[in-house]
Amino acid sequence: MAILIFKIALILILFLISLGVAAYATYGERKVAAFMQDRIGPDRAGPFGLLQPIADGTKMFMKEEIIPNVSDKLLFILGPCIFMVTSLMTSAVIPWGTAMEFGGVKYAMQVADINIGILYVFGVVSLGVYGIMIGGWASNNKFALLGAVRASSQMISYELAMGMSLIAVIMMSGSLSLTDIVTSQGDGKLWGFIPVSGLNWNIFYQPMGFIIFLICAFAECNRTPFDLPECDTELIGGFHTEYSSMKLGLYLFAEYINMFISGAIISCLYFGGYNFPGLTYLSTVLNPNIVALLSFGALFAKAIFFVFFFMWIRWTIPRFRYDQLMKLGWQILLPLSIINVLLTGGILTIFNK
Amino acid sequence: MIQLTSRSKVVVDKKMSFKEKLYLPAIAKGMAITFMHMFKKAATLRYPEVKREFAPVYRGMHVLKRDEEGRENCTACGLCAVACPAEAITIDGAERQKGEEKLYREEKYAAKYEINMLRCIFCGLCEEACPKDAIYLTDRIVESSYTRNSFVFGKDLLVEKMDDRIDISKRKKEYHID
C-alpha cells in the first residue's frame, strides 16, 4: 500500500515537474535566444519576465478554438493528445535518483523499473510520431500533410541510427534496464586503470555513440537543425498549421517536455544519470533521503543543461535541407553507428577476457 | 571590386577537405561564437522608459512655423503642394485683413492648410520647397488612429503653439540653412 502511495506521489511530482520545466523552457528559450542575439528578451511580466509562461498559457487558453470544417474531427483532437501523452509517458522508466527510505523501507525513485526500460522508451518515443502524423493528416491541409510526412520519414530514418548507437551502450552494461545502465556508471576504474567515484560515465567510453545519439535526439525532438516538420519559413507551421488555442499549446508544450525527457535520457545513458562525484561517500554519512534528493538534483541539472544545449544549437545552426537530412541519417550516421557497435564489441571481447 | 568591409571573405566553390566535411569543428566554432554573445551588452533600449535619440535629419510629423512675434510664416504660395510627390498637401489662400498683422507675417496667408498623413511619404520635399521658412518636418511621430479622416491634419495640429514651440534649430544646422 505504502509503495502505491509513494508511486502515485512520484508520478504526480514528475508530472508537475515536467510541466513546470516545459513552461519555463519556453521562457528559457526566448531568453537564451535573446541573449545570443544581444537582446534582452521578455522582461515585462513580473521580475525579469518570470511570469511570462503564465501570461503565454493564459493567452493560449483564451484564444478561439478552431476546428477546420474539412478536417477529421476525432483525429484532429486525438493528434495533440497522443503527442502530449507519449511525451509524458517516457519519464516513467527514468531512474530519477537513489532510493528513498521511509520507516526502514526503501523506495526506488523510479515509477516503473521494468527490465527492458530502454526498449519501452524507444517504443513510446516512436509512438510520438503518430501524434504528429495524425494531427497533420487530419488537418486536411497540404502544408500540414507535408509536415507530417516529413516528420514520419525523419523519425524513422533517425530511429535506426539511434537504436544502433544505443546497442553499444547496452553491450557495455549488459542490460536493457535503465537502472542497471545508470548504476554501472557509478564507481569503478575509468578505462580500466583510473579509479573514479561517480564519474565512470559512458561518455568516456562511447564518445562517437554519444554524438550519434545526440544528433538523433535532435531529429527525434524536431528541433533545429532538424525542424523540417514545422519549419515556419516553408511550411507555415508544418503539422500544426491548422491548430489553434490550447491544442496548439499542447503541441508546443509537448515539444519542450520531449526536450527535457530526452535530456534526462541522454544523461542517464552517457552522463551517469543521477551519479555525481562523491555520491558513494555522501550516502554513507548523510540521511538516504537527502542523498536521494541530491542525486535527483544532479540528474535534473544535467537534463536542464541539455535543454539549454538544445536551445544553444537552435540559435547557432540553420536548418538542414531535406536531402541533406536524409543523407546524413542514412549514409553517415547509420554506418557510423554500426561501426561503433562493431568496435565496442571487439574491444569488449579483447579486454573482458 | 571595392572592398566594403574589412571582414568580407571571398567565397570559393572548392571541394571540401575531410576536416571540413566533418562539420563538427565548424559547429563548435559557431557555438563558441553564439556563447560569447551571451555576455555582450544587449543592444536593446527598454522603449517606453528609454527613448532612442533620432537622427537630426529624421523626417517625422510636419510643423508650420511661426516667427519670433508669433506670426505664421506661411504665405500660401503653394510651392510645397506643387513639390509634394504624393499630393498630400491642400492649401486655401486668403488675404490678410486689417488688424490681422499680429497673426500672419505676409499679406496672404493659408486659410486652410491640410496634410493627409496617409498620403505623405515623409520625403521632406515640402520643406525644401518652402521659400518662407514655414514648413519643417520634425522628430515627432504621427500617432495611430482608427479612422482615415483623422489622418488629415489641419492647421490646428500643424501650426506650432506659442507656448509649446517646436525646436528645429538642430535640423537647420544639419541642412546649413540660415
Ligand code: SF4
Ligand atoms: S514630406 Fe513629402 S510627401 Fe509629405 S507633404 Fe511634404 S512633400 Fe508631400
Ligand code: SF4
Ligand atoms: S508652407 Fe511654404 S511653400 Fe507651402 S504654401 Fe506656405 S509658404 Fe508656400
